[in-house]
Amino acid sequence: MNRAEDPHDRTRPDSTGRYERSDIPVRAVLWFGVGVLAAAVIIHLGLDFLLGRFSSESAARKASPWQWVPANAPREVVVPAPFELDQRRELRASEDRLLGSYGWTDVEAGTVHIPIDRAMDLLVERGVSAPLPRSKKK
Numbered sequence: 001m002n003r004a005e006d007p008h009d010r011t012r013p014d015s016t017g018r019y020e021r022s023d024i025p026v027r028a029v030l031w032f033g034v035g036v037l038a039a040a041v042i043i044h045l046g047l048d049f050l051l052g053r054f055s056s057e058s059a060a061r062k063a064s065p066w067q068w069v070p071a072n073a074p075r076e077v078v079v080p081a082p083f084e085l086d087q088r089r090e091l092r093a094s095e096d097r098l099l100g101s102y103g104w105t106d107v108e109a110g111t112v113h114i115p116i117d118r119a120m121d122l123l124v125e126r127g128v129s130a131p132l133p134r135s136k137k138k
Contacts, residue, residue, distance in 0.1 A: 098113070105111040114122075 100115045100117075101113075102115065103113055105113050
């Protein structure tokens with residue numbers, strides 16, 4: 001059958017020279033438009049709510065005593081007071097003495113501490129194994 005003779009061919013004009021206009025479901029297109037408009041309104045209201053929430057958190061952050069500083073901002077060097085330096089030096093010296101000496105950690109449980117250098121040597125000699133279960137204090 002020739003295309004010009006096909007009565008179901010919707011691409012050929014009718015007797016008035018116009019094309020058929022009933023192919024598009026107008027009601028469905030209108031409902032789709034209403035749905036898109038409703039979604040846009042809901043999204044707009046949701047974003048407005050979030051923006052208000054974030055700006056209130058930002059205002060609260062600005063009112064806090066802690067100041068936010070960007071990561072790449074130049075930093076102010078804070079030099080501790082001389083007495084703090086002396087206390088830190090004493091603390092470091094006492095820690096170094098403890099870490100470099102033998103002594104009891106808990107006499108009743110029979111736990112001792114040894115210098116770090118000796119502990120590393122023992123680990124190299126014996127190998128690293130699963131940790132021993134901790135003793136429960138009474």
